[in-house]
Amino acid sequence: MTVETSVTPVRWEQAVIERIVPRTPRVTSVFLRTRLAPHVAGQHVDVRLTAPDGYQAQRSYSIASAPGTGLMELAIEQLDDGEVSPFFHDVARAGDTIEVRGPIGGHFVWRVEDGGPILLIAGGSGVVPLMAIVRGWSAAEPKTSVLLVYSARTWEELVFRDELLSIQAREADFTFIATTTRGARHRPEDLDRRLDRPLLHEILTRWGRSPREIYVCGSNVFVEAVTSSLVLEAVPPGLIRTERFGGKD
Amino acid sequence: MLAKGPTPSVDPAIWRFTIHDGSQLLAQWTWAQFETLPQTVWRGDIHCVTKWSKLDTTWSGVTIDDLFQSAGVTPPSAYLLAESHDDYDTNLPVADLLGGKAMIATRFAGAPLAAEHGGPARLLVPHLYFWKSAKWIKGLRFTARDEAGFWEQRGYHMYGDPWREQRYTNDP
Numbered sequence: 001m002t003v004e005t006s007v008t009p010v011r012w013e014q015a016v017i018e019r020i021v022p023r024t025p026r027v028t029s030v031f032l033r034t035r036l037a038p039h040v041a042g043q044h045v046d047v048r049l050t051a052p053d054g055y056q057a058q059r060s061y062s063i064a065s066a067p068g069t070g071l072m073e074l075a076i077e078q079l080d081d082g083e084v085s086p087f088f089h090d091v092a093r094a095g096d097t098i099e100v101r102g103p104i105g106g107h108f109v110w111r112v113e114d115g116g117p118i119l120l121i122a123g124g125s126g127v128v129p130l131m132a133i134v135r136g137w138s139a140a141e142p143k144t145s146v147l148l149v150y151s152a153r154t155w156e157e158l159v160f161r162d163e164l165l166s167i168q169a170r171e172a173d174f175t176f177i178a179t180t181t182r183g184a185r186h187r188p189e190d191l192d193r194r195l196d197r198p199l200l201h202e203i204l205t206r207w208g209r210s211p212r213e214i215y216v217c218g219s220n221v222f223v224e225a226v227t228s229s230l231v232l233e234a235v236p237p238g239l240i241r242t243e244r245f246g247g248k249d
Numbered sequence: 250m251l252a253k254g255p256t257p258s259v260d261p262a263i264w265r266f267t268i269h270d271g272s273q274l275l276a277q278w279t280w281a282q283f284e285t286l287p288q289t290v291w292r293g294d295i296h297c298v299t300k301w302s303k304l305d306t307t308w309s310g311v312t313i314d315d316l317f318q319s320a321g322v323t324p325p326s327a328y329l330l331a332e333s334h335d336d337y338d339t340n341l342p343v344a345d346l347l348g349g350k351a352m353i354a355t356r357f358a359g360a361p362l363a364a365e366h367g368g369p370a371r372l373l374v375p376h377l378y379f380w381k382s383a384k385w386i387k388g389l390r391f392t393a394r395d396e397a398g399f400w401e402q403r404g405y406h407m408y409g410d411p412w413r414e415q416r417y418t419n420d421p
Contacts, residue, residue, distance in 0.1 A: 107400075224365055227254070231255050237257065240254045240255050242255065
């Protein structure tokens with residue numbers, strides 16, 4: 001495994017919001033112009049907001065944009081009791097300046113030289129760092145296969161849905177399977193159940209490849225359920241990388 | 250939260266806890282032997298690097314002081330790596346584990362520690378960021394120098410003091 005040691009201080013930098021684009025009723029993309037170092041697909045940045053009275057709030061957000069693209073895209077889910085996410089949904093405007101630092105993370109990352117086949121499993125807004133991998137993979141014109149299994153409540157809540165559909169139409173090696181837990185499935189290949197072990201077995205059998213690089217991202221409960229199923233399906237635990245949201249340990 | 254991969258399933262029947270100095274084995278315990286060591290209860294707050302804290306938690310287990318004393322181990326160096334069953338490791342100064350500041354915890358809120366919280370046994374170092382409190386711990390290994398562990402090699406801070414917000418490499 002390649003290990004990148006970070007040797008420079010992770011400094012706070014100003015970033016300008018260039019565009020704000022609602023993706024779903026609960027997720028909004030924020031496009032930033034930053035002077036941060038180039039990122040690797042899967043990494044995140046820390047965002048810091050400062051109120052007029054000096055109070056500061058800070059959160060980590062995964063980067064959705066592919067490495068090497070101009071603006072940095074963060075896709076931010078609105079949390080009802082959030083300190084930071086409501087700002088991006090209700091207050092922020094193009095031209096505003098915020099503070100960011102990073103990019104951060106050297107484990108939940110994919111580089112072109114890592115190859116594949118790549119298995120990506122997302123729950124809800126856990127799709128964000130996986131989108132950077134899909135976009136980075138697509139831009140690199142690789143010779144390896146990718147399967148994205150993406151669980152959301154409904155078809156309307158699939159972030160990046162139309163882009164994923166168009167990548168699938170364009171790239172023979174990209175398979176996108178949506179599974180919706182509270183709404184009907186939309187295409188014949190989609191599913192409408194929770195991602196349990198039998199469902200994962202069915203999906204992996206249908207795909208027919210042995211994944212070499214596996215990334216699972218979502219809530220802790222989601223990641224726990226998916227990874228334990230994968231291990232029971234004889235996927236080597238050492239191939240599985242996880243990123244878990246939520247404040248439980 | 251930080252966890253690099255799937256939750257490992259660790260069977261107490263084959264669980265061992267070891268202390269090494271580099272490659273040399275200094276002490277080891279089976280689960281049954283470990284359970285006979287002096288038990289200490291710790292109550293207080295814990296802090297995760299991803300910006301959450303959990304207040305007023307209760308843990309019990311074996312302090313590192315009691316562990317070293319039971320084994321007759323005098324620390325041969327000032328640093329060690331805490332090593333886990335999922336090939337995770339994290340580096341700590343030995344001084345941060347002594348004086349009642351750290352334990353190998355086997356119970357949380359009075360119940361056996363669940364696998365997803367690091368059970369059957371995890372390190373508990375509540376005064377540092379929680380990635381230092383290695384889940385699924387299998388041993389401690391003294392190192393001559395302060396050697397970076399898993400996250401420390403990947404951009405996280407070598408020490409991880411939450412009060413100084415030492416999250417990432419070279420945070421002051």
